[in-house]
Amino acid sequence: MPERRLVSGNYAAAYGALRANVKFIAAFPITPQTFIVEHISEFVNDGIMKAEFMRVESEHSAISATVSAEATGVRSFTATASQGLALMHEILAIPAPLRLPIVMPVVNRTVAAPIGIWAEYNDVMPQRDLGWMMMFVEDNQEVFDMIIQGYRIAEDKRVLLPFMPNLDAFILSHTYEPVEFADQDDIDDFLPEYKAEHAHLWPDDPMAIGVFSPPEYIQEYRYQTEQAMEASKKVIKEVNDEFAKEFGRDYHGLVEEFMTDDAEAIMITLGTVTSTARKVVMDMRKEGKKVGLVKLRFLRPFPKEELRKIAEKVDAIGVYDRSISYSAGGPAFVEVRNALYGMEKPVIGYLAGLGGRDVMYSDIKLMFEKTLEAAGKGKADKEVVWVGTRGVNP
Amino acid sequence: MSSTKITIHDLPKENLFTGGHTACPGCGAAILVRNAMKVFGKNTVIYTPANCLLVFGGTYPNISWKVPYHHVAFENTAVCSAGIKRALKASGKDDALVVGFAGDGGTADIGMQALSGAAERNEDILYIMYDNEAYMNTGIQRSGSTPYGAWTTTTPAGKVIKGKERFKKDVPQIMIAHNVPYVATASIAYPTDLLTKLEKAKNMKGFRYLQVYSTCPTGWRVPPEKTVEVAKKAVETGMWTLYEYENGKMTINVKPKLDENGNLAVPVRDYLKMQGRFRHMTDAQIETLQKWVNEKWKRDLALEKALQ
Structure with a gap:
């Protein structure tokens, strides 16, 4: 029987690594990821996790060692947040072209300045172009499930790219929720042992991994990485469906739709704000307002085709962002609008919850109302709307 | 503690x-790496950071390494090597x-944090710094390991300031302070x-650190055929001390000639004049460097005496 326990998002991530039979971990503590490192330390020191664990001296070293361990041919794991992720930036560019299927949860926290520790996506958004699959979870069950699914997707021979599940600082990392942990035998059936055929550093089968390459070869690396990222879309859906069948939880793959079929206006959300938005949709529906919701689970690969299909059905689209690309708008908004190019539908970007400010029910309701208004008029008054900002009228 | 001497005649033919x-x-690093690989044998995995060796040892698709070989970035040789070793163990x-195999820039400067961390954790790796006393791969810029007075492209022999103003960073002593099983210069x-x-x-097991003097004819403005001669003169003048630190004990392996007063007998000037990188040095600068070498030699002797 699966066990059900009340755990934090950080515990769900650490326990996911244990249940995924990770054989190597290198990590460095940073608020609000620290508990992941602490839980793994306990698992290893209590002998319930049989893995090599390097308690390194920085995040730069954590990701460096993880890349090298994965290149050596073992299932490897690390985790970080915020400044730590920023410090890793240089090395984050390495595993995708080398086709190393690392899984690394990121607890999304604001990046200085000003220094802060609460939820914001300005740590993860600057990492979008480095070849990692990036997805955002809504609750702690999804944290655990996406560590397991993450390895399965990343290690698929059609993909072989690193995988980054993102969870909101404190809202998930430090909040306790009931999480179901499937039986180990069932997890092992779903996620078999990693066989490093394409990349390993074994003296009995020498291989050079990460060699200096001239322009005659690098462009093909880029193309093949892009092909793998595109191929991951199908794999993500397949793994999702198999997981749903095996464990009874269906996350619908790249995006999850909620009451979009006859909607006039929809919001597209990332992370925990989705839960509040779901409630707003249900309440507004009771008032007869035709609103719907799309949970954008994956930012990489970007679900362009899925979003265009959804956009066909509706009259206006709002996109929520917890970070800003200065003078361009929220990154998710920019990407959605790009994907919908030529469709002539109003797309509005909403910025709220920056620096970890609470995004209230009323804030999200306002986003829906504005998007609904744009649906009626067939155009948006403003493309980028700041919500809940002192001195700014949305 | 094995004291069996290995000579070049003991090495296998296969490269x-x-x-x-x-x-x-005349590249000193190439001489080092070729011979070291004969000692290590096939059951070896190599990591190199961004350095000359990365480029001359394997520009895709031509790879000189006959063993597994890995590169990630510049500043993480110690931690990536440790990651490989831990993963092999797993x-x-x-x-x-x-x-x-890292150079002096990748070790003494940008790689110092990862090196210190791996040494403190006593990771089971062999770290070799080939010391050619500047960033040679990027075209001869000063590093922490560049000696006093040396010309580099970032310490030019200018009208006001001539060459490097600071002395060479003593990385082996920093490693000894980490109390690792083995530290040696060669x-x-x-x-x-x-x-x-x-x-x-x-x-040996645990963290081992070797720093090997590796002439760079290109960067030092030395004719390629003088590579070994220059390296020899470095030891004779006391610019480079050959020693090892093992199980808490330090031994100086080759002692330079001393005069009747116990001072270094071969002047540092003899070493400097062989190399274009020092040719701008004034008498005052040479005197400053000689004083530094004399003090360094005395300190090495005192350390050897203390660490017995």
């Missing part, structure tokens, strides 16, 4: 770092030797001493 690489003529291949001009140290380090 695990093959010819055809693109190092400059997959039941613990008998393989993991060696990181030189390409003393092959038996070098090969014996490599063999010893190969067979």
Whole structure:
């Protein structure tokens, strides 16, 4: 029987690594990821996790060692947040072209300045172009499930790219929720042992991994990485469906739709704000307002085709962002609008919850109302709307 | 503690770092790596950071390495090597030797944090710094390991300031302060001493650090055929001390000639005049460097006495 326990998002991530039979971990503590490192330390020191664990001296070293361990041919794991992720930036560019299927949860926290520790996506958004699959979870069950699914997707021979599940600082990392942990035998059936055929550093089968390459070869690396990222879309859906069948939880793959079929206006959300938005949709529906919701689970690969299909059905689209690309708008908004190019539908970007400010029910309701208004008029008054900002009228 | 001497006649014929690489003529690092690989053998995994060796040892698709070879970035030789070793351990291949070959810039400067961390954790790796006393791959810029007075492109012989104003960073002593199992200095001009140290380090467990004097004819403005001669003169003048630190004990392996007062007998000027990188140095600068060498030699002797 699966066990059900009340755990934090950080515990769900650490326990996911244990249940995924990770054989190597290198990590460095940073608020609000620290508990992941602490839980793994306990698992290893209590002998319930049989893995090599390097308690390194920085995040730069954590990701460096993880890349090298994965290149050596073992299932490897690390985790970080915020400044730590920023410090890793240089090395984050390495595993995708080398086709190393690392899984690394990121607890999304604001990046200085000003220094802060609460939820914001300005740590993860600057990492979008480095070849990692990036997805955002809504609750702690999804944290655990996406560590397991993450390895399965990343290690698929059609993909072989690193995988980054993102969870909101404190809202998930430090909040306790009931999480179901499937039986180990069932997890092992779903996620078999990693066989490093394409990349390993074994003296009995020498291989050079990460060699200096001239322009005659690098462009093909880029193309093949892009092909793998595109191929991951199908794999993500397949793994999702198999997981749903095996464990009874269906996350619908790249995006999850909620009451979009006859909607006039929809919001597209990332992370925990989705839960509040779901409630707003249900309440507004009771008032007869035709609103719907799309949970954008994956930012990489970007679900362009899925979003265009959804956009066909509706009259206006709002996109929520917890970070800003200065003078361009929220990154998710920019990407959605790009994907919908030529469709002539109003797309509005909403910025709220920056620096970890609470995004209230009323804030999200306002986003829906504005998007609904744009649906009626067939155009948006403003493309980028700041919500809940002192001195700014949305 | 094995004291069996290894000479070049003991080495196998087969090169695990093959010819055809693109190092400059007379490259000290190439001499070191080719011979070291003969000591290490096939059950070895190599990591190199961004350095000359990365480029001359393997520009895709021409790879000189006959053993598994890995590169990630510049500043993480120690931690990536440790990651490989731990992963080999996790997959039941613990008998393989993991060696990181980094230059002085990648060790004394940008790689120092990862090096210190790996040493403190006593990671089971052999870290070899080939010391050519500047960032040579980027075209001869000063590093923490560049000696006093030396010309580099970032310490030019200008009208006001001539060459490097600071002295060489003493990385082996920093490593000894980490209390790791083995720290040694070596030189390409003393092959038996070098090969014996490599063999010893190969067979030890825990963190081992070797810093090997490796002439760079291109960067030092030295004719390629003088590579070994220059390296020899470095030891004779006391610019480079050959020693090892093992189980808390320090031994100076080759003692330079001393005069009747116990001072270094061969003046540092003899070493400087062989190399274009020092030719701008004033008498005052040479005197400053001589004083530094004299003090360094006395300190090395005192350390040897203290660490017994």
